[in-house]
Amino acid sequence: MTAGRKNCLSCDRAIQGRSDKKFCNDSCRNLHHNKRKMPATACVRHINRVLLRNRRILQGLFTSSRQTIKTPKKKLEEQRFDFRYFTHQSSNRRGQRCVFCYEFGYRVLKDVVMVSRAMRSNE
Template sequence: MEKTCLECNEKLIGRADKKFCNDYCRNAFNNNLNKDSKNLIRNINNRLRKNYRILEALNPENKTKTTKTRLLDRGFDFEHFTSTYTTKKGTTYYFLYDLGYLPLENDYYMLVRREQ
């Protein structure tokens, strides 16, 4: 049985379990396989990444306070976050992976980093 490259369909020579003729074909195949197939997914991931970078830049000390205006000026989108955490007192933190924020009074926000 003659095997062919999964990317370019060239005849494979060598090991019996070989799937690709070279590194270029292997990379091209995996890049196509792993790319975000939907614009919606790609756009949300980009928004989460941007929000994370903003929180990271504004919170170098792992706990700080900032304003809503400062977040919005940098392009922060409050609709996209990865999880929430509600304390026993009922306070809700919004997280982007390990970085989070807590809405305070007068459009202030407490920025925090979740401990590992």
């Protein structure tokens, strides 16, 4: 084994050629970098999925032209609404703190949730 000879960081095969190379070829380099990025990507995907499901559940409440719907918290949880994830928070005109999932704003009042759509988010 010659001094300074290294193995590919991706496939662990001995690297031929220049001693400063870290990978045997571009596909090994890409594979290695994609692997490193994966946990972050998976996290973003997971959160996006949860947020979009939350939004779909809220959207499903608005079957009429009403702007505000009162619904049991349990009903949302049964549909796997995840209260840990939301897009932003804001106060409404009455100074009440609202949690948002995109264009839907809601307030949890004990067992019921007041949901409004297209509420101004003061941004």
